[in-house]
Amino acid sequence: METPTAAMLVIGDEILSGRTRDSNMHHLAKELTQAGITLAEARVVPDAHARIVAAVRALSGDYTHVFTSGGIGPTHDDITADAVADAFGTPIGVRADARALLVAHYAKTGTELNAARLRMARIPEGATLIENPISAAPGFSLHNVHVMAGVPAIFEAMVASVLPRLRGGPPVLSRNLRVEVPEGEVAEALGAAAAVFADVSMGSYPFIRAGRYGTNLVLRSPDAARLAEAVAHLHATLPAPAVEE
Amino acid sequence: METPTAAMLVIGDEILSGRTRDSNMHHLAKELTQAGITLAEARVVPDAHARIVAAVRALSGDYTHVFTSGGIGPTHDDITADAVADAFGTPIGVRADARALLVAHYAKTGTELNAARLRMARIPEGATLIENPISAAPGFSLHNVHVMAGVPAIFEAMVASVLPRLRGGPPVLSRNLRVEVPEGEVAEALGAAAAVFADVSMGSYPFIRAGRYGTNLVLRSPDAARLAEAVAHLHATLPAPAVEE
Numbered sequence: 001m002e003t004p005t006a007a008m009l010v011i012g013d014e015i016l017s018g019r020t021r022d023s024n025m026h027h028l029a030k031e032l033t034q035a036g037i038t039l040a041e042a043r044v045v046p047d048a049h050a051r052i053v054a055a056v057r058a059l060s061g062d063y064t065h066v067f068t069s070g071g072i073g074p075t076h077d078d079i080t081a082d083a084v085a086d087a088f089g090t091p092i093g094v095r096a097d098a099r100a101l102l103v104a105h106y107a108k109t110g111t112e113l114n115a116a117r118l119r120m121a122r123i124p125e126g127a128t129l130i131e132n133p134i135s136a137a138p139g140f141s142l143h144n145v146h147v148m149a150g151v152p153a154i155f156e157a158m159v160a161s162v163l164p165r166l167r168g169g170p171p172v173l174s175r176n177l178r179v180e181v182p183e184g185e186v187a188e189a190l191g192a193a194a195a196v197f198a199d200v201s202m203g204s205y206p207f208i209r210a211g212r213y214g215t216n217l218v219l220r221s222p223d224a225a226r227l228a229e230a231v232a233h234l235h236a237t238l239p240a241p242a243v244e245e
Numbered sequence: 246m247e248t249p250t251a252a253m254l255v256i257g258d259e260i261l262s263g264r265t266r267d268s269n270m271h272h273l274a275k276e277l278t279q280a281g282i283t284l285a286e287a288r289v290v291p292d293a294h295a296r297i298v299a300a301v302r303a304l305s306g307d308y309t310h311v312f313t314s315g316g317i318g319p320t321h322d323d324i325t326a327d328a329v330a331d332a333f334g335t336p337i338g339v340r341a342d343a344r345a346l347l348v349a350h351y352a353k354t355g356t357e358l359n360a361a362r363l364r365m366a367r368i369p370e371g372a373t374l375i376e377n378p379i380s381a382a383p384g385f386s387l388h389n390v391h392v393m394a395g396v397p398a399i400f401e402a403m404v405a406s407v408l409p410r411l412r413g414g415p416p417v418l419s420r421n422l423r424v425e426v427p428e429g430e431v432a433e434a435l436g437a438a439a440a441v442f443a444d445v446s447m448g449s450y451p452f453i454r455a456g457r458y459g460t461n462l463v464l465r466s467p468d469a470a471r472l473a474e475a476v477a478h479l480h481a482t483l484p485a486p487a488v489e490e
Contacts, residue, residue, distance in 0.1 A: 013448055016284045017417070018274030019463060020450070025289070029263030039261045041296075042289040044270070047448070051286075074429045075449035076436035116432030151451060174264070184319045187361030191321035203258055203292070204320035205265070206396060218264060 003169030003222070004064035006032055008042040009055050011070040011080050012150055015044050024069040024155045031159055036168030036222075037065065047071060052083035060087070060145050065166065067159070070150030072139065074116040081140070084147055085124040095123040098138055105136030131161045141165075170222040175231055177242040182206065182213035189237045190217060197230040199223070217242070248414030248467070249309035251277055253287040254300050256315040256325050257395055260289050269314040269400045276404055281413030281467075282310065292316060297328035305332070305390050310411065312404070315395030317384065319361040326385070329392055330369040340368040343383055350381030376406045386410075415467040420476055422487040427451065427458035434482045435462060442475040444468070462487070 008028050014020040025042050032039045040063055045051045052071075059066045071080030085092035098121035106113045120137035123129065130139035130146065132154055139148040139158045148158040179186055183206040194202045201220040206213065217234065221227045235242055253273050259265040270287050277284045285308055290296045297316070304311045316325030330337035343366035351358045365382035368374065375384035375391065377399055384393040384403045393403040424431055428451040439447045446465040451458065462479065466472045480487060 010287075013446065013465075014450060014463065015270075016274055016287065017419070017465065018271060018276075018278050018284075019419070019448075021268075021271045023266075025260075026263060026266045029261055031263075033263050039263075040291065042261065044287040046285065073449065073451065075432045076439050077448055111427075111429070114429060114433070116436070117429040119432075172262070174262070182356075184356070184359060184362040187319045187321070187364075188359070191361070194321050201258065203264075203322055204318065205259060206318065218259065220258075220262065 003172075004037045004167065005040045005062075006037050006065040006067060007040060007059040007063045009052075009059060009066055009068040010042065010044040010150075011047065011052055011068055012044075013046045013077070015070075016046055022069075023152050024150065027152070027156055028067055028069075028159060031163060033172055035163050035166070036171040037166065038169075038172070047077045047079060049079055049083050049086070052080060053087045056084055056087035056145055060143065064144060066145045067162075068145065068147050069155050072120065072137070072147060072149055074119055074137075078119070080147060081122050081124065084142055084145055087145075088124070088143060090124040090126065090142060092122055092124045094118060094121045098123045098129060101129075101136050101138055130158050133157050133161075172220050172222050173224055173227055174218060174220045175227055176245045177217040177219070177231065177234060177238075178214060178245050179217065179238060179240045179242045180212065180214045181240040183215045185239055186215050186217065189234065189239060193230060193233050193237060196233065197226065200226055200230045202230070216245075248417075249282045249412065250285045250307075251282050251310040251312060252285060252304040252308045254297075254304060254311060254313040255287065255289040255395075256292065256297055256313055257289075258291045258322070260315075261291055267314075268397050269395065272397070272401055273312055273314075273404060276408060278417055280408050280411070281416040282411065283414075283417070292322045292324060294324055294328050294331070297325060298332045301329055301332035301390055305388065309389060311390045312407075313390065313392050314400050317365065317382065317392060317394055319364050319382075323364070325392060326367050326369065329387055329390055332390075333369070333388060335369040335371065335387060337367055337369045339363060339366045343368045343374060346374075346381050346383055375403050378402050378406075417465050417467050418469055418472055419463060419465045420472055421490045422462040422464070422476065422479060422483075423459060423490050424462065424483060424485045424487045425457065425459045426485045428460045430484055431460050431462065434479065434484060438475060438478050438482060441478065442471065445471055445475045447475070461490075 127140035127142040372385035372387040
């Protein structure tokens with residue numbers, strides 16, 4: 001069974017200007033790994049129609065899934081829904097099912113469903129709504145693109161409602177070996193192991209703790225037995241003791 | 246004077262797997278904004294030669310500058326320097342000036358400059374070295390691509406040494422108005438103001454604090470006078486009092 005791939009598209013001037021630190025990419029990366037979907041690329045683009053359209057077209061062609069965050073609120077700079085519709089040449093307008101969600105939500109709080117808020121019911125034809133348990137205004141899935149809010153609490157809730165719908169591959173398992181010597185000391189043994197175990201991904205991540213250099217070696221594979229063999233190989237060949245964490 | 250543009254290219258499996266949370270993008274975004282360079286796009290790609298080559302080619306053609314982070318250490322998964330050289334068809338090998346930096350650094354600590362560490366002196370022909378005041382192994386600038394380490398402390402030090410070399414445009418100024426009503430209440434006035442002040446970027450960022458909805462309105466422009474006019478316009482037209490923060 002082939003492992004599905006995914007791209008993340010973060011939409012928002014505030015990320016690129018440094019005003020806001022994106023946290024959605026890291027959340028999605030962890031969730032996709034657990035779901036057996038490989039996050040293969042991420043991009044951040046500004047609130048600019050042509051840029052969103054181009055990125056959606058490129059990524060939706062290259063990967064099994066695309067997840068977007070940001071730009072689906074009520075203000076003039078919320079242009080993601082229209083851009084995603086345009087990327088596929090799909091008509092978009094206020095949809096009755098989305099409007100009904102907003103009507104019910106605002107009725108509870110006695111808030112007016114004004115023209116700005118009604119923009120949040122603009123959904124491309126044929127898209128499937130993504131539930132928003134926090135503030136009602138839905139996301140949507142159009143073809144292989146899943147459009148979600150940028151506010152982290154809402155993004156995370158939407159990811160939780162979309163992921164169970166998608167087919168994952170075998171989850172990628174990971175093992176972490178920590179050695180208390182610098183990267184330059186383990187590089188040779190690690191490179192040799194990576195050549196022997198070409199099917200196991202091996203990453204090397206240096207750290208400095210209390211003034212001493214160390215290295216985390218991360219091994220990843222969907223095959224637990226191969227992972228165990230690779231870990232045993234490293235224990236036998238590394239020039240310093242490794243502790244599994 | 247036209248504002249230079251930039252892209253960030255984050256290289257590393259560990260970001261896409263969710264093991265590590267990238268912080269370099271946010272740091273660079275803030276520094277570029279202060280330097281009067283517009284960060285127009287960011288991408289994250291895995292440690293895969295062809296993917297890095299393709300991203301470097303695309304981004305270096307589209308923007309004034311490209312900043313990369315990650316993949317310039319001593320291990321087998323550190324392939325950024327070779328990929329950037331290939332992207333431009335530039336020969337690469339151990340360069341005497343980079344080697345001398347490593348020799349001096351390791352001599353101080355009595356550490357062996359083994360074959361793995363010597364890989365960090367592989368620098369493309371014609372590239373300018375970027376100083377690494379922390380662990381000596383240099384980054385480099387080749388054409389408009391600035392190649393830096395992924396470890397945040399080293400990345401930040403390298404950014405500090407590269408940025409003063411680059412020509413910035415007029416810094417983009419920013420003003421932030423906070424209103425204690427939801428986005429849906431300010432959307433109409435904000436959209437109208439954005440249409441009047443097409444040269445001032447206006448963003449709307451909802452928040453929830455102590456259970457109450459509010460909105461931050463962020464106005465950005467290099468022109469302080471136009472910003473002041475736009476702020477005054479909003480004070481006069483918003484449906485609720487705005488506090489400048």
